[in-house]
Amino acid sequence: VQPNNYSTFYDDQRQNWSIMFESEKAAMDFSKQVCIAKCNSCPALDSVLCQDLLLGEGQAAEGGDSLEVAYTGWLFQNNSLGQVFDSNLTKDKLLRLKLGSGKV
Numbered sequence: 001v002q003p004n005n006y007s008t009f010y011d012d013q014r015q016n017w018s019i020m021f022e023s024e025k026a027a028m029d030f031s032k033q034v035c036i037a038k039c040n041s042c043p044a045l046d047s048v049l050c051q052d053l054l055l056g057e058g059q060a061a062e063g064g065d066s067l068e069v070a071y072t073g074w075l076f077q078n079n080s081l082g083q084v085f086d087s088n089l090t091k092d093k094l095l096r097l098k099l100g101s102g103k104v
Contacts, residue, residue, distance in 0.1 A: 001031060001052045009034070028053045032081060039076050063100035070094055 002008055005021040007030055021027040035051035042049075061067055072087040088095050097103065 001027070001055045003055055007031065007034075024054070036076075036080060040079050061099050065099045066096065067099055068094035068096050 002018070005024055005027045006018055007021070007027055008016060008018045010016055019030070021030060031051050031053045035049055038049050038051070070089055072089060073085050075082040075085055077083070
Protein backbone atom coordinates (compact mmCIF):
# COMPACT_ATOMS: atom_id res chain seq x y z
CA VAL A 1 0.00 0.00 0.00
CA GLN A 2 1.40 3.37 -1.05
CA PRO A 3 0.20 6.99 -0.90
CA ASN A 4 -2.14 8.37 -3.58
CA ASN A 5 -3.95 5.10 -4.33
CA TYR A 6 -0.88 3.08 -5.33
CA SER A 7 -0.04 -0.50 -4.50
CA THR A 8 3.31 -2.13 -5.18
CA PHE A 9 4.21 -5.81 -5.06
CA TYR A 10 6.71 -8.40 -6.23
CA ASP A 11 5.67 -11.27 -8.50
CA ASP A 12 7.03 -14.81 -8.26
CA GLN A 13 10.03 -13.77 -10.40
CA ARG A 14 10.86 -11.01 -7.85
CA GLN A 15 9.91 -8.33 -10.39
CA ASN A 16 8.50 -5.17 -8.79
CA TRP A 17 5.11 -3.91 -10.00
CA SER A 18 3.14 -0.76 -9.18
CA ILE A 19 -0.55 -0.16 -9.79
CA MET A 20 -2.35 3.17 -9.54
CA PHE A 21 -6.06 2.97 -8.73
CA GLU A 22 -8.79 5.48 -9.58
CA SER A 23 -9.91 5.75 -5.96
CA GLU A 24 -9.01 4.86 -2.39
CA LYS A 25 -11.87 2.34 -2.36
CA ALA A 26 -10.50 0.57 -5.48
CA ALA A 27 -7.04 0.36 -3.86
CA MET A 28 -8.57 -1.04 -0.65
CA ASP A 29 -10.62 -3.61 -2.59
CA PHE A 30 -7.46 -4.75 -4.38
CA SER A 31 -5.64 -5.09 -1.05
CA LYS A 32 -8.49 -7.25 0.26
CA GLN A 33 -8.14 -9.50 -2.79
CA VAL A 34 -4.39 -9.81 -2.11
CA CYS A 35 -5.20 -11.07 1.39
CA ILE A 36 -7.71 -13.56 -0.04
CA ALA A 37 -5.03 -14.79 -2.47
CA LYS A 38 -2.62 -15.24 0.47
CA CYS A 39 -5.25 -17.29 2.31
CA ASN A 40 -6.03 -19.43 -0.72
CA SER A 41 -2.35 -20.15 -1.33
CA CYS A 42 -1.73 -21.43 2.23
CA PRO A 43 -1.95 -25.22 2.63
CA ALA A 44 -3.57 -24.77 6.05
CA LEU A 45 -4.89 -21.69 7.81
CA ASP A 46 -3.63 -21.99 11.36
CA SER A 47 -2.82 -18.33 11.97
CA VAL A 48 -4.10 -14.82 11.39
CA LEU A 49 -3.23 -13.20 8.06
CA CYS A 50 -2.95 -9.41 7.88
CA GLN A 51 -3.05 -7.06 4.92
CA ASP A 52 -2.66 -3.28 5.07
CA LEU A 53 -5.54 -1.56 3.30
CA LEU A 54 -4.38 2.03 3.78
CA LEU A 55 -0.94 3.46 4.35
CA GLY A 56 -0.55 4.89 7.83
CA GLU A 57 1.10 8.18 8.69
CA GLY A 58 4.49 8.61 10.30
CA GLN A 59 7.38 6.24 10.77
CA ALA A 60 7.06 2.45 10.49
CA ALA A 61 6.03 0.76 13.73
CA GLU A 62 8.43 -1.60 15.50
CA GLY A 63 8.08 -4.06 18.36
CA GLY A 64 7.38 -2.29 21.63
CA ASP A 65 5.81 0.77 19.98
CA SER A 66 2.37 1.92 21.15
CA LEU A 67 -0.17 2.23 18.33
CA GLU A 68 -3.70 3.42 17.68
CA VAL A 69 -5.34 1.53 14.82
CA ALA A 70 -8.59 1.28 12.93
CA TYR A 71 -9.32 -2.34 12.02
CA THR A 72 -11.86 -4.77 10.65
CA GLY A 73 -11.66 -8.55 11.09
CA TRP A 74 -13.40 -10.87 8.64
CA LEU A 75 -13.95 -14.60 8.83
CA PHE A 76 -12.52 -16.48 5.86
CA GLN A 77 -15.38 -18.50 4.36
CA ASN A 78 -15.67 -20.36 1.03
CA ASN A 79 -12.29 -19.03 -0.15
CA SER A 80 -13.41 -15.44 0.31
CA LEU A 81 -13.95 -12.77 2.95
CA GLY A 82 -17.05 -13.67 4.91
CA GLN A 83 -18.78 -12.11 7.88
CA VAL A 84 -17.15 -9.26 9.82
CA PHE A 85 -16.46 -10.55 13.33
CA ASP A 86 -15.03 -7.34 14.81
CA SER A 87 -14.37 -3.75 13.76
CA ASN A 88 -13.86 -0.34 15.30
CA LEU A 89 -14.54 1.70 12.15
CA THR A 90 -17.93 2.88 13.44
CA LYS A 91 -16.63 3.69 16.92
CA ASP A 92 -15.30 7.00 18.17
CA LYS A 93 -12.00 5.59 19.45
CA LEU A 94 -9.14 3.77 17.79
CA LEU A 95 -7.77 0.57 19.31
CA ARG A 96 -4.70 1.27 21.48
CA LEU A 97 -2.13 -1.49 21.67
CA LYS A 98 1.54 -2.17 22.23
CA LEU A 99 3.05 -3.94 19.21
CA GLY A 100 4.50 -7.32 20.06
CA SER A 101 2.97 -7.57 23.52
CA GLY A 102 0.88 -10.63 22.58
CA LYS A 103 -2.36 -9.08 23.83
CA VAL A 104 -4.03 -8.64 20.40
